[in-house]
Amino acid sequence: MNLPSQRGRGRKAPMADINVTPLVDVMLVLLIIFMVTAPLLTAGVPVNLPDSRAKALDQEQKPVQLSLDGEGRIFLDDDEIAEANLAAKLEQIAAVQAGGQPPQVFLRADRGLDYGRVMRVMGELNRAGLNRVALVTVEGGNR
Template identity: 45%
Template structure:
């Protein structure tokens, strides 16, 4: 926003202006900050999966394996591999198709808190019969059933 003045002492003739070789990075910084805010807002929403209310347990957490498959059992008894609905009869066959019959594949089972225990065990049994031995149950961190019973007990 400054003005260019003619040199002192001088000739009011024409002068060649030298090109400005500085790069204006302000627009790039603005775009990057907007992208950063967008990613910060949308990152928590990218957690995809089947809506399951996990039970709480006071067990130590395991190291997470991002390559593991997740089998979810919903409250109504529906069984899903990642987000694909399957039946218990076809669970092992679908797992074989996904893993390439790799029995060492890690499988996480997410059972809804309100689903009957037998339904979760039926899913785990189908995985076991399919040859999958590395199966783990997923729970929410926090107090277990003893803490809940103690909190509800009258004094």
């Protein structure tokens, strides 16, 4: 026989469920925002990089980006500099790091550029004492 109990009459038991719908909504909106903005953060100088099967390098500090676009213009990070000013700028960068190890330099050169043009820039890097140079390529191998 199932008799009604006197204790619980007229009172409801507390609800033990958590409504996660608002949390999921907020997380989906944040995910969409990050998916849209992430590609914009890597925008820089448009360079048609060559392919390579090499693995990515591990980095402990932010590298200096030196780019040569298809027209042969030189960019230090995102700022265009004249070839005549390149040696002085590179010496400034090397002098700032004089106490420790020189910074890593990422050299991004368009695949259509003359080999001698890229080697002149690498020679300026070497003369300034920036010997930790990595040539940036597109991951993926043969095209």
